[in-house]
Amino acid sequence: MATDAKRASQHHNVFINFRGAELRHNFVAHLESALKMDGFNAFVDQYDLRGGDLIHLPFKRIEESRIALTIFSTKYAESSWCLDELVKIRERVEEGTLVLIPIFYKLNPYDVKRLEGDFGSKLWNHVKHTSEFDKLKKWKEALDFISQKTALVLTENSDENEFIIRITKEVKRVIRNLEEQLDPGFYGSEKLKQVDSESDANPEEVDESVGGEASMYSKSRSEDDMFLGEENSDAIPNLENSFDSKHGKAKQNSIIATYETYAAPHHVFINFQRKDVGFSFVSHLVCALVRKEVSVLVDKDEKRGEEDVDNLFKKIEDAKIALVVFSTSYSESTCCLNELVKIKECMDEGKLKVIPIFYKVERSHVQQLNGDFGCKLWNFWRLHRDHNIIKWVEALESVASLGDMLELSSTEDRLESMFVTSIVEHVSEALSKIPLQEGYSLETTKFHEGREVKSIYLNKLPLYGIEQRVEQLEQILEFDCDETRIVGVAGMPGIGKTTLAMWLYENWNCKFVRCVPLLGIRKKSEEHGLVWLRTTLLKVLLGGEIPNINDKTTNESIKKELLQTKVFIILDDVTDKKQIEFLLGDFKWIKKGSKIVITARDKSLLEGLADDTYLVPQLDNNEAFQLLSYHPLMVKTLVLRGHY
Incomplete structure (x- = not known):
């Protein structure tokens, strides 16, 4: 009986064979955590370099295990330990x-079978470098x-958490088969071989799934396939379904997946870059949060229409906490x-608790928009010239500077699964402090009242008379001169x-190497001060060319760099002459041929500074009638009251 009990316990020993440096802190850490959560003893080698007794430890663990997961990855063949x-x-x-159970992690199984591609090259180079030719034949x-063997394959755009669920399901199925067949003469007999025998066929095809799901690698699928089950019918079809029975139900529209638990009153919105962390880190984070009965809102698609954007923003407004994952x-x-x-915006209004998460990026690089993070922003800005650049800079600096943040450094020796656990604990603690009453306001920076400018290309209403006024302004600015x-x-x-001003910007920004639409100066000077405005203006103008722009940097101190090319600048909603003087300085840094547009309610602010001033005329009778005709209810009201 004692022997049988020992054998039964050994069923739960799972050895994981993998390339340590590549996977240990990420995928394998989450896999180990999932296996342990399901009651398995996962043996994971924690040592890259072995000596003394450590040399024999992995082999001892293999002998104590009843299941082995072999994870083939791009750099697997670079490790003698993995191959041994x-x-x-x-x-x-x-x-x-x-x-x-073989597992191919973002690797084509054919490359392993035929020793081709990057995998094969790494093996040959490794043998040449180490001179381990005596081992090559066995390897x-x-x-x-x-x-x-029939294997599980994770393709490039597959969901890691979903894939791990599939692996644990397969491990459970194998363990169940072992336990059903357990008898005193089981081990070393042909019965145990039968559990693995179905994976002995020579694979002739790779069945890659549609839509980024993980795939099976096998010669065939049949009802008798003991290893895979009924033609992969047990495979988890998608992340949403994997949550349905245990943790609640996932709902989604065209772009948003809402992972809801039946008892959760709160929502957490996750803002992240899909290609960086959407299929890996965020996938595991969502699962961990839902497991703790936290409802999660996740944007699943970066291609969306205007209605989708409105719906997404409404979801952000409904959330209690936003996790911003900087990658x-x-x-x-x-x-x-x-x-x-x-x-x-929601944070400033006191309606949203924001927790920044720095995933393998330096916090200072996000705050100061330098390093690789800043370089990518400025390159992206040069390519697209999005008019929201100032808002982006403002939001990045503001959120990255919040004190309540979490960080996983790229050089930190910490398991990603542990980092996910710390985030979940942090979120749970934050949610416990948020009352459920409607209208509750979080203690964050208060919102300053002010007019928000709606961009012209998001405005669905027709703009009567705009073309004529733009032409008049273009003549005054003399763009061709x-x-x-x-x-x-x-x-x-x-x-x-x-x-x-923004219409001009859209028409002419492509003619200038450097351009900045600095909108809402009145509001931003109240919130941040003139020094911040000038620093931001110079940062965007130079687009990261000078990495150390700070509060002490002035137009004159970097005059040499600014004079290299013409600029096109919009200074919008100026309310004080000092704002113009502070931002533009003595004008000596402005290269000949540059164009600057300054909007203001008070014409006198522009005297002595502007070469010319355009007074925006009111709508004439024809334009006014066209506008009112667009709003028939307004016309009807005015006619009834005798005002038209």
């Missing part, structure tokens, strides 16, 4: 004392043996940056000064 372990695994599988035999390519995504602007022109645009509030 593989030889040992093969021996025990052939003895009938071990069941093997090749082991690789060929393993490649005959390497975050600043190359318009969607991420626009979401961040909305998140900051190589002379510097500083032109003011003045008029009463709401008459269209900002719209005209």
